[in-house]
Amino acid sequence: MRISPSMSVSASPSALQETVPCALHPERPAVGTCARCGAFCCEAEAIHQGEHLYCEACGHRPEVSYVEELRAKLWGKRDTWAWLMLISAPAHLVFCIGSGLEGMWSWAVLAGVNAVVVTAWFLGVRLARPALLLLPPAWVVGFLLKGREALEVVPLMVPPMALALAAFSSTRSQLFFRLEVEPRRLERLWNARANNPLASRALVCAMVSLVLPVVAPVAVLLGWVALRRVNPEAHPPVGKKLQALEAMGLGVLSLLGWTYVLVRLKLGLPLNPL
Ligand SMILES: [Zn+2]
Ligand SMILES: [Zn+2]
Incomplete structure (x- = not known):
């Protein structure tokens, strides 16, 4: 059957907004149709992916949402930070044993704790994350107790503290630890990587x-x-x-x-x- 031109309806975006309700929320106007299932959806649930628009259910499907796909791909997977932690573990251990042999017990204990924390990080133990942030201040306290000047030791601890903060706040690392990451941060990670x-x-x-x-x-x-x-x-x-x-x-x-x-x-x- 052919449709005569008089039967066709022009659907401008504004006309759509005024006339078509959301499939899930009939009281709200639709802002468009889902690019996957075709359902009319309102602004509250619409998920914008680049030029495309999806309903809430479709937008969260890994094959639809490329950022969710990235989350699924990196979830629990070790990142560069995790491997760096493992690589640094032997150095801490050597320092720990060396200090112990020379009878410098406080240094041996600190280095030993360091080795344990970085190994725990590599193994994905979540407690290692806050523990890592406590390590540089612990070394500063150690030096101060040995009678060193604060002005002398605090600047030395700035690089390790910066590294610890970078590892702690890394989105990629948080995915390795299976921590929830906001879509916006995930989007930034996707933008940088993929x-x-x-x-x-x-x-x-x-x-x-x-x-x-x-x-x-x-x-x-x-x-x-x-x-x-x-x-x-x-x-x-x-x-x-x-x-x-x-x-x-x-x-x-x-x-x-x-x-x-x-x-x-x-x-x-x-x-x-x-
Ligand atoms: Zn949909
Ligand atoms: Zn809706």
Whole structure:
């Protein structure tokens, strides 16, 4: 059966809002239809993934939500922090044994506790997280009790404290410990790890090319490929257009700059034309 033109209804977004109710909440107007199941959904439950919109049930499905997919993939999996903890364990242990043999018992105990905490971290024991934050202050207290000046030891503990805080607050590490992570932080992690990683690599190459000009063509090429991959309509969306452009621009700039320098050196001219 053919539908005559007079029967068709134009559905502008505003008309949709006014006339169609949400499938779950009839008292609320729908803001659109779910890209997966097609149900009308209201703003309160709509989940926006790039250009797409999903109802609450569909939006939380791992195969739909790329950030939820990332959560499922990294849940309980050891990250770089966990492996760094394991690698540092033997050093703490050697220090612990060495101090013990020399009769420096307080240092031996502190180093021993350190070794236990980093090993527990690697094994995924959640108590290791707050314990790690207590270690640098414990060393400071140890030094103060030995009669060292506060001004002398506190600055020494800034780098380990910064590292401990970085490990403690890392989203990736929290996923390893199976801790709940807000979708917004997960989105940031996804953006850093999985969103057009070639663009980030191109930018790193471009920065290296400023001192090592042979890398410049690689930066331009990678930037070009990354730029061609950009597609905000895709699911998940592929972004980082700016990074790809920056990599290409910086790569070209490096090539031009180094060509200029090399040509002037070859001609025996001063680098400063003025
Ligand atoms: Zn749906
Ligand atoms: Zn609703």
